[in-house]
Amino acid sequence: MKYTIVDGITSILPNAMFTIRNDDYSSINWLDERPQPTEEEINAKIAELQAAEPMRLLREERNQKLSETDWWVMPDRTASQEQKDYRQALRDLPSTASPILDENGQLTNVTWPTKPT
Numbered sequence: 831m832k833y834t835i836v837d838g839i840t841s842i843l844p845n846a847m848f849t850i851r852n853d854d855y856s857s858i859n860w861l862d863e864r865p866q867p868t869e870e871e872i873n874a875k876i877a878e879l880q881a882a883e884p885m886r887l888l889r890e891e892r893n894q895k896l897s898e899t900d901w902w903v904m905p906d907r908t909a910s911q912e913q914k915d916y917r918q919a920l921r922d923l924p925s926t927a928s929p930i931l932d933e934n935g936q937l938t939n940v941t942w943p944t945k946p947t
Contacts, residue, residue, distance in 0.1 A: 831935065833879045838872035841879060884929035887937045892920050899945070912946035919943035 834853050839846050847861035855869040867875075899917060902909045909917075920943060930939045 831883055833876045833883075835872055835876070837879060838875040839867065841875050842867045842871065884931050884937060885924060887931070888927060888929040888940060889924060891937065892923050895942075895945075896920050910946065916943050916946055 835855060835858075836850060836853070839848065839858075843862065843864060843866075846864070849859045849861070851857040855872065858866075860866050896917060899913065901907070902913045903917070923940070923942075927940045929937055932938045
């Protein structure tokens with residue numbers, strides 16, 4: 831995902847009121863009475879969001895994989911050790927993986943645990 835000035839502004843000032851043309855700082859018309867972030871502050875926030883994107887995508891995919899296996903740990907079931915280990919490996923991924931995005935914005939450099947059958 832390519833973050834824009836709008837993303838930077840709304841990350842710094844949630845619910846900010848403004849209009850903008852062409853994703854250009856000089857075209858911002860502030861309708862918000864709060865102090866406006868500088869162009870440098872917005873650019874720094876965009877860089878921060880972009881740097882965090884691989885981990886955000888990893889967590890999103892990891893959470894999907896966990897939700898697909900939630901039924902394994904329902905109170906009326908007994909999960910196998912392999913199932914428990916798989917879910918734990920998924921939960922550990924943010925601290926063990928170093929995700930990066932390829933030139934197409936796809937998540938790479940992640941070794942996903944093998945889902946038990």
